[in-house]
Amino acid sequence: MRSETSIRLMQGNEACAEGAVAAGMRFFAGYPITPSTEIAEHLAAILPKVGGKFIQMEDEIASISAVIGASLTGAKSMTATSGPGFSLKQESIGFAAIAEVPCVIVNVMRVGPSTGVPTAPSQADVMQARWGTHGDHPVVVLCPTSVAETYTLIVEAFNISERWRIPVIFLMDEVVGHMREKVEIPDSGKLKIVNRAYPDCEPEDYLPFDADAGDGVVPPMADFGTGYRFHVTGLTHDRTGFPTTKRPEVDALIRRLDSKIDKARQEVTFVDEVLTDDADIVVFAYGITARAGAKAVRDARASGIAAGLLKAKTLWPFPDEYVERIAQKARAIVVPEMNMGQLVHEVERASKGKTKVISLTRVDAEPISPSEILSVLKEV
Amino acid sequence: MAKPITYYLRTDKMPHIWCEGCGHGIVLGAVLRAIDSLDLDKDNVCVVSGIGCASRAPGYLDFDTLHTTHGRALAFATGIKMMKPGLDVIVLAGDGDLAAIGGNHLIHAARRNINITTICFNNSIYGMTSGQYSPMTPTGKIATTAPYGHIEEPFDLCELVFAAGASLVGRGAAYHSGPLSRLIAKAIATDGFAFVEAVSQCPTYFGRRNKMKNALAMLDWQKEHAVTKKAASRLSPEELADKFVIGELGTRTRPEYTKRYESIIAAAAKETDENV
Numbered sequence: 186m187r188s189e190t191s192i193r194l195m196q197g198n199e200a201c202a203e204g205a206v207a208a209g210m211r212f213f214a215g216y217p218i219t220p221s222t223e224i225a226e227h228l229a230a231i232l233p234k235v236g237g238k239f240i241q242m243e244d245e246i247a248s249i250s251a252v253i254g255a256s257l258t259g260a261k262s263m264t265a266t267s268g269p270g271f272s273l274k275q276e277s278i279g280f281a282a283i284a285e286v287p288c289v290i291v292n293v294m295r296v297g298p299s300t301g302v303p304t305a306p307s308q309a310d311v312m313q314a315r316w317g318t319h320g321d322h323p324v325v326v327l328c329p330t331s332v333a334e335t336y337t338l339i340v341e342a343f344n345i346s347e348r349w350r351i352p353v354i355f356l357m358d359e360v361v362g363h364m365r366e367k368v369e370i371p372d373s374g375k376l377k378i379v380n381r382a383y384p385d386c387e388p389e390d391y392l393p394f395d396a397d398a399g400d401g402v403v404p405p406m407a408d409f410g411t412g413y414r415f416h417v418t419g420l421t422h423d424r425t426g427f428p429t430t431k432r433p434e435v436d437a438l439i440r441r442l443d444s445k446i447d448k449a450r451q452e453v454t455f456v457d458e459v460l461t462d463d464a465d466i467v468v469f470a471y472g473i474t475a476r477a478g479a480k481a482v483r484d485a486r487a488s489g490i491a492a493g494l495l496k497a498k499t500l501w502p503f504p505d506e507y508v509e510r511i512a513q514k515a516r517a518i519v520v521p522e523m524n525m526g527q528l529v530h531e532v533e534r535a536s537k538g539k540t541k542v543i544s545l546t547r548v549d550a551e552p553i554s555p556s557e558i559l560s561v562l563k564e565v
Numbered sequence: 566m567a568k569p570i571t572y573y574l575r576t577d578k579m580p581h582i583w584c585e586g587c588g589h590g591i592v593l594g595a596v597l598r599a600i601d602s603l604d605l606d607k608d609n610v611c612v613v614s615g616i617g618c619a620s621r622a623p624g625y626l627d628f629d630t631l632h633t634t635h636g637r638a639l640a641f642a643t644g645i646k647m648m649k650p651g652l653d654v655i656v657l658a659g660d661g662d663l664a665a666i667g668g669n670h671l672i673h674a675a676r677r678n679i680n681i682t683t684i685c686f687n688n689s690i691y692g693m694t695s696g697q698y699s700p701m702t703p704t705g706k707i708a709t710t711a712p713y714g715h716i717e718e719p720f721d722l723c724e725l726v727f728a729a730g731a732s733l734v735g736r737g738a739a740y741h742s743g744p745l746s747r748l749i750a751k752a753i754a755t756d757g758f759a760f761v762e763a764v765s766q767c768p769t770y771f772g773r774r775n776k777m778k779n780a781l782a783m784l785d786w787q788k789e790h791a792v793t794k795k796a797a798s799r800l801s802p803e804e805l806a807d808k809f810v811i812g813e814l815g816t817r818t819r820p821e822y823t824k825r826y827e828s829i830i831a832a833a834a835k836e837t838d839e840n841v
């Protein structure tokens with residue numbers, strides 16, 4: 186095993202797999218789909234070496250289901266897929282949300298709808314990532330912009346998932362998934378690793394969904410097979426874990442689950458700001474598009490335009506406060522996305538009419554280039 | 566029984582949701598007597614179900630219990646069994662759950678021969694949603710979605726699961742609860758995928774619409790139409806047409822999946838050593 190910081194050339198999907206194992210992930214179930222397949226292939230090779238287990242299931246529904254089952258035994262668990270498979274997983278993502286089973290779902294975005302362009306990048310699943318499963322539910326969505334960031338951010342994905350007992354969606358795009366870059370692998374001892382809170386009571390006293398036994402929001406979680414003998418269901422349930430349709434109890438459950446996002450907001454919001462202090466125009470971008478945005482901002486500065494970049498690594502909860510602060514200062518916010526304009530609506534909502542919001546869309550299966558963004562910056 | 570059945574029940578969760586005359590309680594009783602006969606440790610048993618009337622059973626059982634999504638119990642159970650191979654993992658679900666929406670998971674779990682015991686509560690109908698036809702509804706029967714009579718043929722689930730690779734398959738019925746329980750005990754004790762189809766009755770949504778006015782009539786039907794393997798071997802195909810065969814219907818010895826996984830771990834460890 187690695188013992189000191191090492192520098193490696195890695196593919197984004199490989200960094201995702203390596204980072205997940207560094208975070209403590211020990212169970213992976215998946216089904217092959219471009220452009221995510223290398224994650225599964227890499228984990229098939231490395232998980233058994235660290236006492237973990239890999240399985241290729243019969244489909245994506247089975248994969249997410251097996252992941253939830255494994256997580257209930259205490260194993261940090263993950264699945265990875267792309268658009269069509271992500272659609273199939275939605276029902277069980279809702280199960281993980283209501284049953285509060287930590288898990289990480291990677292979606293390496295490709296062009297949709299349907300089979301679309303399997304090998305080409307897109308960012309058109311950002312709304313699905315938030316609202317893909319039915320019903321109100323808490324979920325955090327993270328989105329890396331580079332291979333190095335993939336490694337560190339997937340560790341955060343597990344930490345958030347364990348801390349808040351929620352499914353975390355890790356949205357990559359085909360470019361980040363497939364490109365190769367330098368990654369500085371941190372010393373494993375230096376990584377911050379969070380594990381779920383275990384009950385400290387006797388099994389007889391265990392109320393598996395009693396948040397008051399924890400921090401008031403997240404109930405401590407026992408592992409299956411350790412004598413706590415508890416029930417887990419996707420039906421609305423009370424603190425004991427058994428089904429209820431009593432109105433106040435249903436209300437309390439849905440509200441408590443939802444409140445996780447508000448409580449977690451600060452801790453799970455990762456945003457980088459580049460030259461925004463004095464910026465007149467700010468680019469709001471995520472994923473590979475944020476890399477193009479960074480270059481466009483540098484080029485704009487070189488030609489005398491006071492441009493800045495707001496790079497969101499957390500897409501949900503949406504970083505409202507950052508956008509609002511910028512909207513108060515900047516003349517315009519430009520939102521380039523590889524979709525027909527999805528998060529631009531969130532930028533508009535968060536900027537509360539205080540600035541002009543400009544959408545730049547690209548849906549021809551090619552990434553947005555710095556010069557495209559630069560020309561918008563020059564026009565504003 | 567060595568222990569009273571209540572030892573295994575969460576009696577505070579009663580009354581149960583099942584209708585008067587439902588066969589699911591009898592099948593569940595057979596499961597518990599099987600567990601008792603094997604003297605399994607309550608802390609080491611994990612019961613997983615899908616969605617449906619049958620799938621509500623785990624809620625009444627004093628084990629670690631998981632009530633999942635419709636059709637996916639075996640997939641959830643696979644994750645549990647892989648990460649805790651020492652647990653006795655038992656799946657309880659309906660015929661719709663296991664043979665329709667979950668059919669793919671059923672054949673793949675059998676193919677892998679993972680050590681999970683699956684009990685299919687076969688009432689030939691979708692009970693929970695009030696009586697639509699299932700893949701086990703016999704041809705000609707009436708369901709809310711087959712008001713003119715059902716035109717499809719049902720599966721022979723035991724044949725299907727055995728062909729897919731299970732270590733043990735068998736069929737029993739609520740009427741013959743003793744032999745059913747012994748069959749389930751054998752299934753649980755099997756080191757590999759074991760599948761028991763338990764013929765159950767749904768007087769409310771199947772019987773009433775199909776000229777069996779109550780549970781008694783349906784249990785009588787089970788008594789009259791069940792034949793043992795031995796008796797079946799003496800009957801012509803015509804005589805067998807409306808019968809169902811009960812008992813242990815197939816066994817074989819094959820390596821079990823989680824044990825086989827050890828060979829992957831050993832091979833990976835060897836590669837790690839060689840690279841050092």
Ligand SMILES: Cc1ncc(C[n+]2csc(CCOP(=O)(O)OP(=O)(O)O)c2C)c(N)n1
Nearest residue numbers: 616617618619635659660661662691692693
């Ligand atoms: C994805 C999904 N589709 C449909 C349903 C509705 N549904 C609930 S139970 C059920 C069928 C239950 O029949 P079966 O599995 O035979 O069990 P039984 O109720 O007869 O015991 C259906 C279709 C659902 N809950 N989820």
